[in-house]
Amino acid sequence: MSERDVSALLEVKDLETSFLINGKYYNAVDGVSLRVNRKQIVGIVGESGCGKSVMSLSIMNLLPKNISRIRRGEIVFEGKRIDHLGEEELNRIRGKEMAMIFQEPMTSLNPVFTIGSQIAEVFFTHTNLSKKEARQRSIELLRSVGIARPESVVNEYPHQLSGGMRQRVMIAMAIACRPKLLIADEPTTALDVTVQAQILELLKDIQATNEMAVMLITHDLGVVAEMCDEVIVMYAGKIVERADVHSLFYHPKHPYTKLLMESIPRMDREVETLSSIRGIVPSLAQMPRSGCRFAERCPKAMPECKIVTPKLTEHSPGHEVACLLYEESVPVHEVMK
Amino acid sequence: MLQYTIRRLLGMIPMLLLISFVVFTLAKMMPGDPFGGEIDPTRTDPKYIEEMREKLGYNDPIYVQYWRWITKFLQGDFGISTTHKMPASEIIMERIPNTLLLAVTSLVITYVFAFFMGMYAGRKPYTISDHVIAGYNYIALAVPSFVAAIVAIYFFSFKLNLFPYSGSVAIGLQPGTWEYYVSRLHHVALPALVLGLMSTASYTQFLRNDIIENSRKDYVRTARAKGVKESKIYNKHILRNSMIPLVTFLGFDLVTLVSGAVITETIFTYPGLGQLFLQSVATRDYAVVMSITMLLSIFTLLGNLIADLLYGIVDPRIRLE
Numbered sequence: 001m002s003e004r005d006v007s008a009l010l011e012v013k014d015l016e017t018s019f020l021i022n023g024k025y026y027n028a029v030d031g032v033s034l035r036v037n038r039k040q041i042v043g044i045v046g047e048s049g050c051g052k053s054v055m056s057l058s059i060m061n062l063l064p065k066n067i068s069r070i071r072r073g074e075i076v077f078e079g080k081r082i083d084h085l086g087e088e089e090l091n092r093i094r095g096k097e098m099a100m101i102f103q104e105p106m107t108s109l110n111p112v113f114t115i116g117s118q119i120a121e122v123f124f125t126h127t128n129l130s131k132k133e134a135r136q137r138s139i140e141l142l143r144s145v146g147i148a149r150p151e152s153v154v155n156e157y158p159h160q161l162s163g164g165m166r167q168r169v170m171i172a173m174a175i176a177c178r179p180k181l182l183i184a185d186e187p188t189t190a191l192d193v194t195v196q197a198q199i200l201e202l203l204k205d206i207q208a209t210n211e212m213a214v215m216l217i218t219h220d221l222g223v224v225a226e227m228c229d230e231v232i233v234m235y236a237g238k239i240v241e242r243a244d245v246h247s248l249f250y251h252p253k254h255p256y257t258k259l260l261m262e263s264i265p266r267m268d269r270e271v272e273t274l275s276s277i278r279g280i281v282p283s284l285a286q287m288p289r290s291g292c293r294f295a296e297r298c299p300k301a302m303p304e305c306k307i308v309t310p311k312l313t314e315h316s317p318g319h320e321v322a323c324l325l326y327e328e329s330v331p332v333h334e335v336m337k
Numbered sequence: 338m339l340q341y342t343i344r345r346l347l348g349m350i351p352m353l354l355l356i357s358f359v360v361f362t363l364a365k366m367m368p369g370d371p372f373g374g375e376i377d378p379t380r381t382d383p384k385y386i387e388e389m390r391e392k393l394g395y396n397d398p399i400y401v402q403y404w405r406w407i408t409k410f411l412q413g414d415f416g417i418s419t420t421h422k423m424p425a426s427e428i429i430m431e432r433i434p435n436t437l438l439l440a441v442t443s444l445v446i447t448y449v450f451a452f453f454m455g456m457y458a459g460r461k462p463y464t465i466s467d468h469v470i471a472g473y474n475y476i477a478l479a480v481p482s483f484v485a486a487i488v489a490i491y492f493f494s495f496k497l498n499l500f501p502y503s504g505s506v507a508i509g510l511q512p513g514t515w516e517y518y519v520s521r522l523h524h525v526a527l528p529a530l531v532l533g534l535m536s537t538a539s540y541t542q543f544l545r546n547d548i549i550e551n552s553r554k555d556y557v558r559t560a561r562a563k564g565v566k567e568s569k570i571y572n573k574h575i576l577r578n579s580m581i582p583l584v585t586f587l588g589f590d591l592v593t594l595v596s597g598a599v600i601t602e603t604i605f606t607y608p609g610l611g612q613l614f615l616q617s618v619a620t621r622d623y624a625v626v627m628s629i630t631m632l633l634s635i636f637t638l639l640g641n642l643i644a645d646l647l648y649g650i651v652d653p654r655i656r657l658e
């Protein structure tokens with residue numbers, strides 16, 4: 001690999017994103033730092049409500065402005081800060097350099113425009129293609145994401161397509177300008193199991209042919225094992241563990257990660273929920289002020305877990321964890337006491 | 338769609354038959370027959386009255402009378418207006434263009450204002466401009482249209498002398514000349530403005546709320562993720578969705594405006610259908626009352642059909658079959 005290949009494409013530094021609830025701001029993403037290299041597939045896992053979507057929407061600057069804001073931190077894309085960009089500059093990047101597909105394929109397309117016109121809009125926004133060329137390219141794109149009879153699908157409306165087909169259309173739209181980064185926020189959660197596998201396969205193919213980096217958000221560690229180079233485990237707005245896929249699966253460190261592993265759905269079962277972990281992710285307003293946020297539900301919790309906030313630190317090369325079971329994670333001033 | 342339209346039109350026939358029944362029965366049940374106003378019973382020979390009743394068919398069995406009325410109506414013979422001593426069809430036909438002109442003009446005003454104000458307020462909710470627009474809307478909704486009409490006449494006609502306060506055209510102008518059309522527009526302007534500016538309030542507020550609601554939809558987020566400009570997101574993606582309910586109102590609006598501008602027409606003494614209807618009821622001019630009621634029923638059904646057809650056109654999810 002050349003020097004350029006491993007250089008960071010996206011860097012998130014100490015990101016805090018908060019929502020306005022009853023007149024106060026609460027952090028849904030609380031001090032997240034991460035890095036996505038070129039051509040890399042990074043998986044983000046965690047239960048529902050852990051802040052995965054909020055984090056990815058912050059990167060794209062797609063959160064509703066009136067009720068949310070990025071309070072702290074930087075988002076650096078290709079060496080340039082993008083968190084403070086104006087609408088116009090941001091729109092030169094969105095859809096062109098980085099693109100996103102969402103959790104809800106059923107509602108993500110505009111119901112009153114044809115599939116063709118919605119894909120072509122990406123070309124009209126970012127390139128000088130003529131109407132005819134854009135249509136031709138749209139048909140090619142639809143074919144490349146595995147849609148049969150693309151010539152007629154371009155003239156159809158979203159309601160005429162199945163959920164799986166709509167997600168393929170979303171993927172086609174996202175990759176239209178060959179972005180360098182694709183953020184896929186639980187792209188298969190809303191789909192049938194058989195369709196899920198097809199969509200993931202498609203994403204993997206596209207990633208390889210387009211040489212793009214992918215940030216794949218999912219509930220499902222099984223998917224991560226199959227697709228990703230690196231994994232980030234999030235809990236309640238914070239990163240609790242980060243490692244390459246191999247070490248995460250063979251040497252998981254954080255009790256939360258271990259519990260997630262145990263709840264990986266087997267091939268023969270269609271279990272989506274992570275039912276084996278008792279309790280639920282605390283809501284934003286009920287987040288503990290200090291200590292480990294998982295302590296409440298952790299089978300290995302120690303008395304100090306509710307007081308001392310663990311720090312995400314490297315435990316072994318390339319493997320970071322934030323848990324007081326590992327002495328690296330104990331904050332420095334606590335050790336000195 | 339053509340098939341659908343034809344089927345709907347055919348479906349109207351039994352409906353209209355039923356309506357004609359009701360209209361006819363109601364007219365028959367009204368106190369005093371249409372004859373009563375024409376002659377003075379105290380000074381006329383009762384035998385003569387009886388002769389006339391016989392001659393005019395009032396003594397025939399009811400179904401014969403109904404049949405006579407409905408067949409003539411279908412042939413365009415609406416009977417003779419007792420007040421105007423003219424065929425009712427002629428009087429009505431004279432009024433229809435006036436009413437249509439008023440309806441269409443005020444509808445254009447309603448929609449143009451609703452679009453501009455609603456779009457603006459919906460895009461910038463909770464700003465000062467939004468509050469100003471909302472304030473206007475509440476006033477327009479609260480003030481009855483006859484009050485607005487009277488105030489408008491007082492200021493714009495009497496005080497400022499900008500608009501005529503009655504009639505549909507200046508007297509003595511030749512139809513077909515340029516001046517004639519200008520004068521008609523001049524006469525329709527004030528009632529149309531009053532009607533339009535009053536009814537635009539609910540549309541504006543509706544559009545504003547619909548735009549706010551649509552702006553939170555997932556497809557808007559998708560458009561943003563594609564890098565589409567904010568103005569295009571509002572003017573294309575959101576507006577195209579928010580237009581759907583508004584456009585479907587159009588069919589119903591035409592109906593309400595044609596039948597419901599009674600008060601405004603009366604205050605402006607604008608010679609439209611609504612005003613004619615009110616006069617005819619007062620003078621028991623049954624030929625006119627029955628004909629207008631029938632025409633409005635037909636118009637209502639057509640308006641509903643238009644609304645449904647428009648719905649099918651603007652919303653691809655609706656299939657008319």
Ligand SMILES: Nc1ncnc2c1ncn2[C@@H]1O[C@H](COP(=O)(O)OP(=O)(O)OP(=O)(O)O)[C@@H](O)[C@H]1O
Pocket residue numbers: 019020028046047048049050051052053054055067103186219282283284
């Ligand atoms: N628009 C919003 N207003 C207020 N709170 C929000 C909003 N969106 C998200 N949150 C809160 O932020 C936290 C993180 O939510 P987020 O949607 O990022 O979770 P997630 O990890 O994506 O979950 P899922 O797997 O269900 O998609 C949750 O507590 C949620 O309630």
Ligand SMILES: [Mg+2]
Pocket residue numbers: 052053054103185186
């Ligand atoms: Mg989510």
